[in-house]
Each structure stands twice: as structure tokens, then as C-alpha cells.
Amino acid sequence: MCLAIPHRIIRLFDDKRALASAGAVETEIRVDLVPGLEIGDVVLVHAGFAIERLREEQGQEIEALWEEVRRMAGIVHE
Amino acid sequence: MNETRERIALLSKALDLMTDRPIRVMEVCGTHTVSIFRQGLRSLFPPSLELVSGPGCPVCVTDQGEIDAAVSLAGIKGVTVATYGDMLRVPGSGSSLVNERALGRDVRVITSADQALEIARNEKTRLVVFVAVGFETTAPSTASVILDAHREGRGNFTVLNLHKAVPPVLEALASDKNIALDALLLPGHVSVILGLSPYRFLPEDHGIACAVAGFGAEDIMLALVEVVRQIREGRPRVASLYSQAVREEGNCLARDLIDRVFEPCDSSWRGLGNLPLSGYGLREEYSSIDALKRLEISINDTSPPSGCSCGEVLKGKMLPRECALFGRLCNPSHPVGPCMVSSEGSCAAHFRFSRGGDHPWKH
């Protein structure tokens, strides 16, 4: 229902606006929904507004699931 | 075979081996719907896994009477309607915004609420009506722009507010005995705002397996593996598989903004009817920004187009191809119902990517 694309913060204009890049695209976004951003942070942008800062780690749930998948598919993980 | 394809093939194999009984999963996010189709994932699901598309497209669930109001507003002299591209082709009872634009009305496509306010700042002689649609992901941006406009005293900026809430519609779907869902793929980006707790009632009260999922092929396949695992183990819960973006508590600041500007209200959903407290109404403080009040337009009750089964499709009770209008009388060039209009609507997605199942890659 809501298309959101990761953007990297390039420049912060003020506490509301920033310049950010998604792939080759540079665009001005609103950042007032995600306070305390810094240059280089990656945010999820929906309809021109950053809605969250992205974290790098995948989370343990995902790792555990992959274990399950490998086990199910009959690949023993050494 | 490249690495991505190998990983997906592995997931597909595991899913096939795990699905030892008929399982009915609903994805409630239109972006999931499109992603699943675009990547051809259906061709990788086991036959006993049925994936139905729920009311996950804010355009699809916008009531016909609400579209009629937007069309009426566009017809008023001096009004500029600004809205997202998704809304343009949605038919009301007589016209659509794309038709009104063809007739010379000032209807502009924007990609952010901010741009609607910017039009009002730059063109002071126009009265801008921002047609605001969307769920919790989009509502905070509307709220933020309304606060800006209020602060600036921007008299020529108004909002036709059509925002809707996701948890109440999930409640309605989960309680409907005819739908009989085993699992839900929860919308990743709505969850970014809401966090996980608003979904707990789904496993706890209704026994429905849930996973919050991202949007890549791998994310979606993994989420399906997860819900099937929950079902096999008989332990439904809300699994969070999109932890890069979704915090347990959600985005509190964004939710505070929603609360400052909106209050829960009853809302009409196309095909689902009136659902209690499923909408976000503008608070009294901001009534001067309400386009309906400013321009004295009201939203009328309308009956759905004759023969249209969008309501049943949205609830997952009917497949798009089972609707009598599908394909011949209702297709993307001449949409009758909202599910055909939005490119992510379940009917349009089925038509575009599989012509309702009538193609070589169906199963």
C-alpha cells in the first residue's frame, strides 16, 4: 500500500529538509518525522517524507528462518 | 543460475515441502501484491498455498462518494486539485479526476504532500485542495503539512481528508467467518509507523499467523515460510521479519503527529461498508483547512456500480476472475471498480500479469 524506497542523506538543510539520494536519483525530502538524522544515514522515504532510519542488521529471526529453510530443503549446514 | 535465483529456488523448495495442507494467506499491502506479481513469485508457490489480496490499496478502498466529492471540488472555479497519481483514474459515479483534467479542470499530480502546500505558496490566487489518501504510512506526512499550513496561516490551502486506518479493517476481516484466513502478510511500511503491538490481537484472539515483511522477493518468500511454520507448529504470533525498518514500538513521533491533527472516526470503505473508527478525521482545530467545510461539499452515499464485486474481492472472498465483469466489461482501459483502477489493485494486477489466470504460467 505504501511504496517506500531507501535514500541516503547527502545534506541536511534544516530540521525539516534534506537532500538525499536513491540510486542515481537526488531529491529533496522532508525529514521532520525522523529526528536526529546525520549525513550518510539511510532512511526509508514514502511520498517525499523519511519515515524511518534503516538499520543494517537483519535480525536474528531471519537467520533462524534461513536455518529452518536449509534444514527443510535437505541441505545440512556445516 | 545466479545467486538470487538459487536462494529463491531454495525458499521455494522449502515452502513446498512445508506446505502439507491447504493454507490461505492474505497479503494486505498493495506493494506486496505488485511485488509478488512483478517478480513472478506465484509461479514458485506450492499449489496448496493460496495467496489472496486484501484491501491493501488506499485507492481501492476509497469510497465512490469520496471520489465524487473530489471530482466536484475540481469543478469549482479557482480550485486546483493536487493529488497522487494513483488517484487520477479512479472512477466516481460519473467521472474521474483524469476526465476532469481532460475537460480543462486544474488537476495536478504530486509525489509528496509538501508539493501541494508549495503550489498554494506559489499560486496565491488558486485555492488548493490536496486530496489526501492513504493509511498510517501516509497520514503523518499529511499531518505535518497541515501543521505547516496552519502555522503559516496559508488560507488558500485545504485538504480533502480521506485517510484510513489499517488495524480496524484487519479486525473486520479476521472476525468474518466466511473469509477463514490462516495467515496474514502484514504491511511493512504501515508497521514502520504503528510498530507491532496493534497486530497482537490477530494471533491472540483469532489464531491467525502473522509476519511483518519487507518487499523483496526473498523477504516475501521468507515471510511465507515463517507463517507456514507458525501454522505447522500451531503457534501463531506476530513475527517481525523487517527489522531493518520496523521497530517494536513503531515511529512514535509520526504517530504523535497523526494524533495531533486527526481523531478516529467512522469511515466508509469501498466494498466493505462503514467500519467503526477506521478513519482519521480532522480535529476541530483544523476545520478551516477542511476542503469539504470550506467549499460546502458533502460526501454522499453511493451504491457500487452494478455487477461490480470489488467488495468481495477486497475481502478475499472472490478471485478477480470469478467476477462476472472481469476482463470483458471491466479491464484496465475501462475500469468499473477500484480494484481494476489502481495498478496494484488486485483485479488490475491479475489482469496485467496473468489475465486472471488464463496464461501459461498459472498454477
Added chain:
Amino acid sequence: METLTIGHGAGGSLTQELVSMILGRFPGNPVRDREDCAILPEGIAVTIDGYTVTPLTFEGGDIGSLCICGSANDLSVRGAKPLYIALGVIAEEGFPLGDLIRFMTSAAGVCSALGIELVTGDTKIVPRGQADGLFLTTCAIGRIGTHSGLGTSNISPGDVILLTSPPGMHGATIAASRYGLKVEGLSSDCAALWPMIEKLLPLEGLRCMRDCTRGGLGTVLCEWAESADIGIEIDETLIPWDEATVSVCDLLGLDPLHMAGEGCAAIVISQEEAADALELAKKHPLGKRASVIGSVTGEHPGYVGIHTASGGTRLVDKPVGEELPRIC
């Protein structure tokens, strides 16, 4: 009252309906074929196209270069060397003369590079508000050379689909500019294809070609599948994607298979000569990213399938109307 919408001009299924409606008013008129240009007796090829791009100047070209390249390409993909151009200018009152001269200079540059003569023309100035700046119409005339039999009806199972360059670059450039996106490295692919196509024409296994303009690569493939009653299968990972084009499409929720190119041709060639065609195309700068993207099959006639990067398979379809950015 039913009125025309932008979608009727977007090259998808609405456009097809409109064209059929117009042709229906010409009963008894032999419509030779629905290809990019018509072939008249004695190998004379003719095409006409209107150009209404906004903005008039874009990264990689302007309406002047576009109006020559576009019409010349429509001839080239049927194996006809572009020779003559007739040019119609409709300008709005108040349009800057200097801009018009600049666009004409750029049109003339393409003509002289290709050896095309401007042979006749027309200029109309309409009152302010009756046109959006500048509209150009070009009618291009050429002659069929070595390869006279190019056309959709030649396509048969076993043939190979070759794409000469990344799809959708022009469309993405225009969309980015219309929706205010600044995109590093994004440029329209607006170019005349004749110099590259000329080199391919001696190949006997050449079946047909199309430039992937309005409606994009997806539309070209669907039209082939429908009119030749064959099936097509392509592989998403073999398409030479332009990174900037894909970024713009991701961001605006558009499908790059539906975005127009203005210097990108899809080619059907026999399996035997596919490697030669690829090598010839790659030798020319316009074809340096050429790639075999799929093949023709006797199965599922009328349908185009794409094997996706994830390993799934789905149907490719034509866009309905105007491609609008989505937030959902």
C-alpha cells in the same frame, strides 16, 4: 460525454482503440500494415509523427533532434534509408524565436549527419493558450534497400530477440524532469538508428525490427506476440538495464518495460545469425550494450513471459494509458 484523455495518446491499449476507431471511418481503405511506417509501391517508405514533448529541451536532446530521429527511426527499423523530411511547425504566440532557431539548428544537425534533405514544410502560429509552446510534426520518406521483406509476419518460433541498448531511457529522463528529480547520469537515448541498422541489413536471417518508443519494450513485444501469433520469452537478467532509468522507475513506481526509448531497437533474428547480429550491433556506439534478451516460441501464442531476476515467471503486458507516478 466521452472525451479524449492523455491516455489515448500514450501508446498502450487506449491508443490502439482510438486508432481502430479512426481507421473505421475509412472503409475500403487498404491499411497496408500496422508497422512503424508504410511501404508504398517501388519500395518507398513513409511515416508521420507529431512531437509534443515537455520539457522541450532535456538531457540528451531536444524537440528538434527528437523530431528527426523519431521519424527517421520509424523508417530505419523497416530497412528503409531515410532520405527526405517534411516538417510542420505549430508554435504558440509569444514563443521565443531564439528557442525555435535553436531547435531547428539541432534538427538540421541530425539531418546533415544522416544525409536527410528537408524538402517541404509549414509554419503556423496560434494564439496564446491554443498550443503548449511548440509542436512539431515530421513526415519522413525513405527507400527500402537490400532487405525488403522486414515485417512482423516473418517472426517464427526459434528466432532470437536482440535489444540494441537499455530500454526506457528517454521516458525516464522526461519523467524525472516532469516530477522534479535530479538524476546523476540520466540522459535520453535520443539518436538516429540508421547508421547501426544499415550494418545489420545484409543479414538474411533478419525478421523484423521496432524502435521501442511509446509504450516501451513491453508494448513492442506484446504487439509482436499478438500479431504474429507466437509466444515470446525474455530473461530480466539479460536486459541491459540503465541504472539511472531503473532508479527513477523505482522511485516513481513506474515500470521500465513501459517507458519509451528514442534510440533503442528490438530486433528479431534467426538463431543462426543471432551471434553475427550481436557482434555487428556491438561494433557501433549505439549498440555497445546490445544483448540477446530472449527468444520466440511456438508455445503460448499471443503471450510474452519474462523470467524474473528472482527466478519466477510472469506475463508482460502493455501499459493502459499514461504512466502516472504512484505512492502506493
